[in-house]
Amino acid sequence: MMETAASTSAMNRLKPLGISQAKEVCLNLTPAELVEEALKNGEGTLTDTGALMADTGKFTGRSPKDRFVVKDESTADSVWWGDINIAFDPEKFDQLHEKMVAYLADKKIYVRDAYAGAHPDYQLKLRVVNELAWHNLFCNNMFLRPEAGADTSWTPDFSIICAPGFEADPAVDGTRQANFAILNFSKKMILIGGTGYAGEMKKGIFGVLNYLLPHEHNTLAMHCSANVGKQGDTAIFFGLSGTGKTTLSADPNRGLVGDDEHGWMPGEAGIFNFEGGCYAKVIDLSREKEPEIWDAIKFGSIVENTRFLPGTHTVDYANKSVTENTRTAYPINFIPNAVEPSVAGVPKNIFFLTADAFGVIPPISKLDKSHAMYHFMSGYTAKVAGTEMGVTEPQTTFSACFGQVFLPLHPTKYAEMLGQKMEEHPDVNVWLINTGWTGGAYGTGHRMKLGYTRAMITAALEGKLNDVEFHKHPIFGVEVPASVPGVPEEILEPRNTWADKEAYDKTANDLAHKFVDNFQKFADFANEEILAGAPKAAVEA
Structure with a gap:
């Protein structure tokens, strides 16, 4: 890749994740730039309201049986092990991580700095590496967005590497099948592969906060x-x-x-939202029933697994031909009565x-x-x-x-x-x-x-x-x-x-x-x- 100041900065951010090589790194692109990239890559189509329509592929929802947590010294006695939190071997995690890094070495990748937790005392700084531009737009919409001009060359508290095109070999890698989502609390990393369902990233971070907040912050x-x-x-x-x-x-x-x-939070501090957006179901959506969600589906928003009315670019929200779990992802400020920052008593x-x-x-x-x-x-x-x-x-x-x-x-x-x-x-x-x-x-x-x-x-x-x-x-x-x-x-x-x-x-x-x-x-x-x-x-x- 060309050595520009921007690309050097981007690569420096990726070194702690073990990534030292990529065809091109796109760092913190704007929603408009990400939409342009997604259209150029053939990842989606624009609807008549300007939203990006994308398909998640084989998986139209999360795959709970393929969600793992690395079992090591830090988690062995604290995690609720069983069919919800399926134990994963630390060595197998490292092996999969190396394979994913090698897979991304000749790819154009999209990197995003964001955070979770609207209250400054409980913020989790995030770095997300995506194979797909529309996934990076999803992360822009769903996680909290740093203020314009803010320095985000931070050391992340948690990172996500998400590569839908990378598939595990269950016999070698210790997964159940080719797709996986693995949380590693010691390495502060989530690996997601073999699935294009964007919700795995959002729910991965939710799982992280469900562990850290009660365990470490009495929240x-x-x-x-x-x-x-x-x-x-x-x-x-x-x-x-x-x-x-x-x-x-x-x-x-x-x-x-x-x-x-x-x-x-403890004491009188109240509550805070983890996210910067909404991920709403849109099956049978109508302006009459849910006007706020209807009006939020505009340029910058995403609709997943929906279909158009024949001969148009108008979404047919009654169409269940792909899945009943059709969804939209948009920033919370697309809702007129949203509270920002998302903190309350x-x-x-x-x-x-x-x-x-x-x-x-x-x-x-x-x-x-x-x-x-x-x-x-x-x-x-x-x-x-x-x-x-x-x-x-x-x-x-x-x-x-x-x-x-x-x-x-x-x-x-x-x-x-x-x-x-x-x-x-x-x-x-x-x-x-x-x-x-x-x-x-x-x-x-x-x-x-x-x-x-x-x-x-x-x-x-x-x-x-x-x-x-x-x-x-x-x-x-x-x-x-x-x-x-x-x-x-x-x-x-x-x-x-x-x-x-x-x-x-x-x-x-x-x-x-x-x-x-x-x-x-x-x-x-x-x-x-x-x-x-x-x-x-x-x-x-």
């Missing part, structure tokens, strides 16, 4: 969205896919702190969202510390029938802390930290919101009206439930309000909405048993206070 890392009201009151929303996390946190009357990943309200397809969980209930920790560790929602062949009735889905696949530490660590936060801040309210079924299970009942769910959340945010009477749910032990402004009283107690009350009791007991069965794997690690949040009927049975 709770959370898979949640967050917004803040005009009075400075912070709310956070936890929920698995399909529960309404993005929809319910996108409130035009409140500032968006972030849509996916946050840290809750101590949460006043925490919402656990579940889409209970069994129609058992109340549409809104309040959780004490025990129930909050228990439900946090359970991370419950349900999948409905019809999504897969042979599925004729709802199926339970449990994901610890509403993000089990991103937790390097044991889930009890995060749950205990949540309990500690609730003790330190007795004014915080934790709510369980069922955005799923009412009047019966899926097939008999119907989905809770979004308008009612919004009214319940608004009532909680505005303190309108502070003086309302509550009663304990007989099975789940959560506190159910007797009334909520703007919501019919008869839907607040789910049993009342069922025509067959005995059928409700049986279904509720069955679900309670599923909670208890799921919790067995944590029971030996959980303290008495967490266990006290279990559903009562099932425990007695």
Whole structure:
């Protein structure tokens, strides 16, 4: 490569990563330059709104079984080993690293300096090396961008080398198949190969922060969205896919702190977003349903795995021919009510969202510390029938802390930290919101009206439930309000909405048993206070 001052500077940044050779190094290109590179390389096409449309190839989502963590002296006793954090040999990591460096030696590569963590005390300086220009644009959008003119010749706290064209040899390299994402906490490096799914980079750094923040900074890392009201009151929303996390946190009357990943700092410091952008699902997106996301898809944004309406460059958001997991990635400042820097006060309200397809969980209930920790560790929602062949009735889905696949530490660590936060801040309210079924299970009942769910959340945010009477749910032990402004009283107690009350009791007991069965794997690690949040009927049975 030509020895210019810029290229020398770029190569110097790459030496600590073991990279001493490349055909060309493009350092910190602007979004416009990266779009130009991506089009020139045939990596994507422009849509009629100016967004770059790119395909991720064979993998249209993360590959959890191919995510590894290097097991060495620093991680052996701290990481929660198993099928979430699959142990990887340090020597095999070094071998793969050398092979990737050799693979990139004759390639044009894109290097980006960025950071994660919107609060200066918790920033993780990043350096990302990409084989693809559109991946580098993704990192520009998703990670935090240094201010113009800032000196970023830093020693990174963590680095990513991402080369989709490089494939591992499982027999030699110790991987399961040709694709891999490997976190190495000692080398402060993530290697990603064999997959073009950009989300592996974002979630790789999330995994790093999920380890470092609780382990080293007494900060709770959370898979949640967050917004803040005009009075400075912070709310956070936890929920698995399909529960309404993005929809319910996108409130035009409140500032968006972030849509996916946050840290809750010690003391009165509050929360901060890990990211500088949003990575939103776009399947069936419409301007009517989600105007903020719709308008954010413009020049500089990316849409993944979407298709055009025939004969146009207009995205057909209903098209699932590639995947249901079609997405957009854009900088957070593309949302008009985004809060920058993405920092806010101590949460006043925490919402656990579940889409209970069994129609058992109340549409809104309040959780004490025990129930909050228990439900946090359970991370419950349900999948409905019809999504897969042979599925004729709802199926339970449990994901610890509403993000089990991103937790390097044991889930009890995060749950205990949540309990500690609730003790330190007795004014915080934790709510369980069922955005799923009412009047019966899926097939008999119907989905809770979004308008009612919004009214319940608004009532909680505005303190309108502070003086309302509550009663304990007989099975789940959560506190159910007797009334909520703007919501019919008869839907607040789910049993009342069922025509067959005995059928409700049986279904509720069955679900309670599923909670208890799921919790067995944590029971030996959980303290008495967490266990006290279990559903009562099932425990007695």
